[in-house]
Amino acid sequence: MSTEKPVYGGKASYRDAGVDIDAADAAKGQIARLVSATHGPQVVRGVGHFGAFFQAPGPDNPFVLVSSADSVGTKILVAEIAGQHESIGVDLVNHCVNDILACGARPLFFLDYIAAERFPEGLIEALVRGMTDACRKAGCALIGGETAQLPGIYQPGTYDLAGFIVGSVHRDRIVDGATIRAGDLLVGLPSSGLHTNGYSLARAAFGLDPKDAAARERLAATPAWADRPLGELLLEPHRSYLPVVEPLLDTGVLRGMAHITGGGIAGNVGRVIPEGLEAVIDVRSWEPPALFRGLQQAGNIDSAEMYRVFNMGVGFVLIAAPGDAQQLAAQLEGARIIGEVQAAPEGQQTRARYVGLADAGGD
Amino acid sequence: MSTEKPVYGGKASYRDAGVDIDAADAAKGQIARLVSATHGPQVVRGVGHFGAFFQAPGPDNPFVLVSSADSVGTKILVAEIAGQHESIGVDLVNHCVNDILACGARPLFFLDYIAAERFPEGLIEALVRGMTDACRKAGCALIGGETAQLPGIYQPGTYDLAGFIVGSVHRDRIVDGATIRAGDLLVGLPSSGLHTNGYSLARAAFGLDPKDAAARERLAATPAWADRPLGELLLEPHRSYLPVVEPLLDTGVLRGMAHITGGGIAGNVGRVIPEGLEAVIDVRSWEPPALFRGLQQAGNIDSAEMYRVFNMGVGFVLIAAPGDAQQLAAQLEGARIIGEVQAAPEGQQTRARYVGLADAGGD
Numbered sequence: 001m002s003t004e005k006p007v008y009g010g011k012a013s014y015r016d017a018g019v020d021i022d023a024a025d026a027a028k029g030q031i032a033r034l035v036s037a038t039h040g041p042q043v044v045r046g047v048g049h050f051g052a053f054f055q056a057p058g059p060d061n062p063f064v065l066v067s068s069a070d071s072v073g074t075k076i077l078v079a080e081i082a083g084q085h086e087s088i089g090v091d092l093v094n095h096c097v098n099d100i101l102a103c104g105a106r107p108l109f110f111l112d113y114i115a116a117e118r119f120p121e122g123l124i125e126a127l128v129r130g131m132t133d134a135c136r137k138a139g140c141a142l143i144g145g146e147t148a149q150l151p152g153i154y155q156p157g158t159y160d161l162a163g164f165i166v167g168s169v170h171r172d173r174i175v176d177g178a179t180i181r182a183g184d185l186l187v188g189l190p191s192s193g194l195h196t197n198g199y200s201l202a203r204a205a206f207g208l209d210p211k212d213a214a215a216r217e218r219l220a221a222t223p224a225w226a227d228r229p230l231g232e233l234l235l236e237p238h239r240s241y242l243p244v245v246e247p248l249l250d251t252g253v254l255r256g257m258a259h260i261t262g263g264g265i266a267g268n269v270g271r272v273i274p275e276g277l278e279a280v281i282d283v284r285s286w287e288p289p290a291l292f293r294g295l296q297q298a299g300n301i302d303s304a305e306m307y308r309v310f311n312m313g314v315g316f317v318l319i320a321a322p323g324d325a326q327q328l329a330a331q332l333e334g335a336r337i338i339g340e341v342q343a344a345p346e347g348q349q350t351r352a353r354y355v356g357l358a359d360a361g362g363d
Numbered sequence: 364m365s366t367e368k369p370v371y372g373g374k375a376s377y378r379d380a381g382v383d384i385d386a387a388d389a390a391k392g393q394i395a396r397l398v399s400a401t402h403g404p405q406v407v408r409g410v411g412h413f414g415a416f417f418q419a420p421g422p423d424n425p426f427v428l429v430s431s432a433d434s435v436g437t438k439i440l441v442a443e444i445a446g447q448h449e450s451i452g453v454d455l456v457n458h459c460v461n462d463i464l465a466c467g468a469r470p471l472f473f474l475d476y477i478a479a480e481r482f483p484e485g486l487i488e489a490l491v492r493g494m495t496d497a498c499r500k501a502g503c504a505l506i507g508g509e510t511a512q513l514p515g516i517y518q519p520g521t522y523d524l525a526g527f528i529v530g531s532v533h534r535d536r537i538v539d540g541a542t543i544r545a546g547d548l549l550v551g552l553p554s555s556g557l558h559t560n561g562y563s564l565a566r567a568a569f570g571l572d573p574k575d576a577a578a579r580e581r582l583a584a585t586p587a588w589a590d591r592p593l594g595e596l597l598l599e600p601h602r603s604y605l606p607v608v609e610p611l612l613d614t615g616v617l618r619g620m621a622h623i624t625g626g627g628i629a630g631n632v633g634r635v636i637p638e639g640l641e642a643v644i645d646v647r648s649w650e651p652p653a654l655f656r657g658l659q660q661a662g663n664i665d666s667a668e669m670y671r672v673f674n675m676g677v678g679f680v681l682i683a684a685p686g687d688a689q690q691l692a693a694q695l696e697g698a699r700i701i702g703e704v705q706a707a708p709e710g711q712q713t714r715a716r717y718v719g720l721a722d723a724g725g726d
Contacts, residue, residue: 034491035505037495038495038499038503040502040504042471051507052472053506054471054504056419056421056424057424057428057471058421058426061419067474067527069509071478073513074515076516077515109415112432113432115523128397128398129397139403140401141406141417142401143406143417143430144414144415144430144431144432148436150439152440152518153518153523155515155516155517158515158516159516160516162476162478162509162525164430164432164527166428200514
């Protein structure tokens with residue numbers, strides 16, 4: 001089980017924007033116990049990773065199936081304002097592809113779930129077009145799905161889209177962070193925008209409510225800090241890291257990987273850092289794209305909150321030994337070293353933290 | 364891709380109750396083309412079966428992975444009125460288990476997707492309790508999921524729940540209807556109620572709108588035709604056929620199976636009948652439980668519509684050679700012969716039809 005969006009404070013925060021999962025958090029311990037009770041020896045790793053590991057069927061099979069369920073979140077409401085939905089299908093598939101990639105897995109197949117109060121003409125086709133485009137690029141088969149019209153559950157005019165991916169990895173090639181050591185470096189790979197996280201806060205910051213007639217104009221306008229319309233920036237599809245990372249999967253240099261989704265860079269890198277270690281991310285080591293600065297200003301959001309909710313321009317992180325990491329940073333387009341793994345201090349609270357933040361929340 | 368609910372006419376119909384997928388149907392051909400373009404040789408069967416077939420990874424692996432995505436539909440709104448959600452988790456898992464079972468597959472693992480505007484305390488835990496209960500009984504691991512709070516997409520106070528299952532079957536044991544012949548018989552297995560289909564129409568018939576203050580009282584009352592409260596009848600969990608059908612999977616007697624979901628008995632049996640054949644279902648061969656008669660009367664629904672939308676007391680169908688079928692009907696609790704496979708007539712429209720309907724739509 002994962003929760004899409006952690007809750008944080010701050011000047012403007014996710015809680016203010018309508019997202020509050022305290023109730024869910026309170027039950028997490030009990031839920032984890034219930035879920036573990038369904039696990040036999042075929043569940044290769046416990047929960048909490050970017051993907052779930054299950055022994056593939058067949059005698060002496062060295063392959064492990066890695067699966068993940070995801071949704072696009074309220075980026076859908078931005079698509080609705082713009083009247084463009086194809087890229088939402090791309091978002092969903094690439095989000096799923098990146099999640100299992102972070103475990104070392106290559107995609108096999110994908111299923112979707114599309115639900116709405118009712119479907120306007122062309123919506124399902126647009127979503128499927130986006131999903132099949134992204135699936136073809138990932139070498140992944142879209143093999144099934146469910147489409148449900150559920151009057152009374154969804155708000156009129158909107159919909160939800162969830163996806164489910166299954167990939168595989170040879171058991172000797174699983175990447176789960178277990179081999180990470182102090183001194184290893186973090187290589188950040190550039191994101192293509194907000195990807196699929198933080199849209200409730202971003203929509204609040206930019207005034208993007210589908211019920212607000214002016215929202216469409218706001219999306220069509222090019223802000224002073226931008227070189228193209230806000231709508232294009234916000235609907236830029238979630239990037240797939242498969243083409244960049246796949247050639248590295250069999251080299252053995254990757255000790256850990258993190259897909260930066262809800263929880264920001266630290267929240268997600270922390271998921272793969274072993275006990276006794278801490279990833280220290282220096283936010284001065286890269287320049288967040290203009291979109292993040294424009295968003296921070298528009299929403300009067302403090303920096304700590306920004307780095308907790310958004311990817312800030314880093315959508316995927318590779319963790320490797322120093323020499324390997326330096327080589328990856330030099331070789332991969334837009335990549336840079338963004339932090340280091342250190343021995344954890346006494347009384348450690350988290351497995352990853354930021355340094356260099358300008359206002360509250362940094363060192 | 365599958366659509367949960369076909370559209371039909373009738374005195375009271377799904378269209379009247381707010382479900383209309385004409386727009387989706389119009390795009391189906393195009394969608395099928397897009398989806399097929401993502402399929403390589405590992406996609407063992409095309410789309411349209413109860414589950415999707417994909418070659419399991421590993422050298423010379425005789426196993427095929429069978430997967431399915433499903434949701435519970437607006438049965439959730441009945442649970443909301445009653446304030447009871449645990450059984451919804453059971454519904455979802457058993458629906459998925461039955462879908463892949465109809466292909467001959469045993470479950471391996473399951474992932475869920477839970478989304479809402481916000482989560483009332485205890486909701487997620489109740490759903491997970493139901494899902495894990497059903498997973499344990501099915502020998503299926505709940506290994507992951509996504510929980511999303513999406514303000515602006517869901518109606519306040521409600522939620523949606525989707526599930527994804529992966530199972531496996533030896534390639535020599537796939538059951539897909541290909542060996543069905545004229546003369547084979549259909550064995551109907553009893554359902555435990557409406558399962559998870561037809562709830563928009565059923566709620567309209569019984570006046571069960573969560574916004575209607577009297578709805579809760581209606582659920583608590585025991586109708587004249589019933590022996591327990593309406594709420595208990597409507598929330599009775601979707602039955603799992605795994606315990607009954609699993610012992611038959613390796614016997615080789617099963618030529619086809621159908622899980623009766625949206626589309627009724629004929630709509631689902633027709634999915635596994637080969638070209639040139641037709642399943643003829645005699646509705647006089649069993650007595651639908653009181654719930655279906657009460658529902659028909661309450662909603663003034665004609666018989667043809669009832670048999671098109673609801674399972675009418677038959678939740679799963681086994682198709683076998685006459686001798687085997689007779690033996691199954693004698694041996695399995697509540698089972699009976701409900702129809703026969705015949706050579707298709709000239710100009711055949713469907714692969715399965717009813718005979719013996721009392722009013723419009725029958726022979």
